[in-house]
Amino acid sequence: MPYFNLKFSNTDNELANFAKALALPVRIAIVRIIIANGNLAPKESLYSIPFNQETITKHIAELKRMGILKACGLRGSIKYSIDERLFRQMADGFAMLFESIRRFEHDLPDY
16 A cells, blocks of 8 residues: 555544644653652642653643643642543554554464
């Protein structure tokens, strides 16, 4: 199949964008801290990651822009949470992708 004629589904594009958004260790650390705090972490707790505050703030903003993080609270006491619906949707999408790979590998002949 020629790749230049390949059309990607919305699901494939969403999975790729989600993976790109989480492709940096600092962003994974942000998500882990929020989850460890019961899916509601104060902004200050995210600054415990060993990066400067400006860098963390930029990554938080990008995760918010991508819809991965949600913010609540007032200016002085902002807390962040993960969009659980989005995470479940993406987890299901990746699970289906990985399952199709397993089925493909299972169907390969032994050499």
